[in-house]
């Protein structure tokens with residue numbers, strides 16, 4: 184019986200997708216359905232956009248502070264993206280996973296590749312737009328970036344989508360609710376993997392062996 188109560192470690196969920204694909208909206212929808220998931224707030228050297236708050240969307244830090252964090256090994260992963268650093272704090276994530284809490288990372292592809300090396304059991308999900316034209320429309324509509332930045336982000340998006348092949352799951356964000364629902368289904372299926380539930384089977388196998396022996 185003790186096997187049934189075995190403390191489950193949290194699931195590390197890595198979500199990537201080009202800038203403007205609607206990840207934040209999908210994540211908000213996902214988290215409203217799964218309030219038990221801990222969303223990791225990243226560190227960045229990018230300036231806050233209108234409406235973004237420190238500690239909520241990101242921890243906004245200087246390049247010097249970010250470089251200090253790299254040197255002192257405080258980051259699980261980091262990457263430079265369109266001229267700015269982005270990185271994930273290691274300590275808090277480790278604590279949450281140990282406590283059995285699922286942790287969600289919204290990170291770009293270079294960072295995801297580093298996480299894949301360090302945490303091969305994580306679940307890797309890539310979100311794509313229905314088309315590049317639609318992505319361009321969404322980036323312009325967001326009205327937060329200059330047109331050169333948008334061009335850079337679109338080129339980056341094409342490169343990033345090539346990396347989707349390295350992920351476990353692909354979700355098309357044509358509709359936020361559908362995309363969030365697909366991710367919920369992925370997470371549900373991941374929880375049912377035999378390797379994550381082997382202790383449940385073992386408790387029965389153990390009992391069955393005992394019955395045969397009797």
Ligand code: 5GP
Pocket residue numbers: 199200201202203225226229260261262264269270271289290291292293294295
């Ligand atoms: P944005 O500037 O649009 O908020 O984010 C740009 C890109 O950085 C997005 O693709 C986002 O997923 C990624 N990003 C956000 N936080 C992190 C992080 O901690 N590490 C890495 N590698 N990428 C991140």
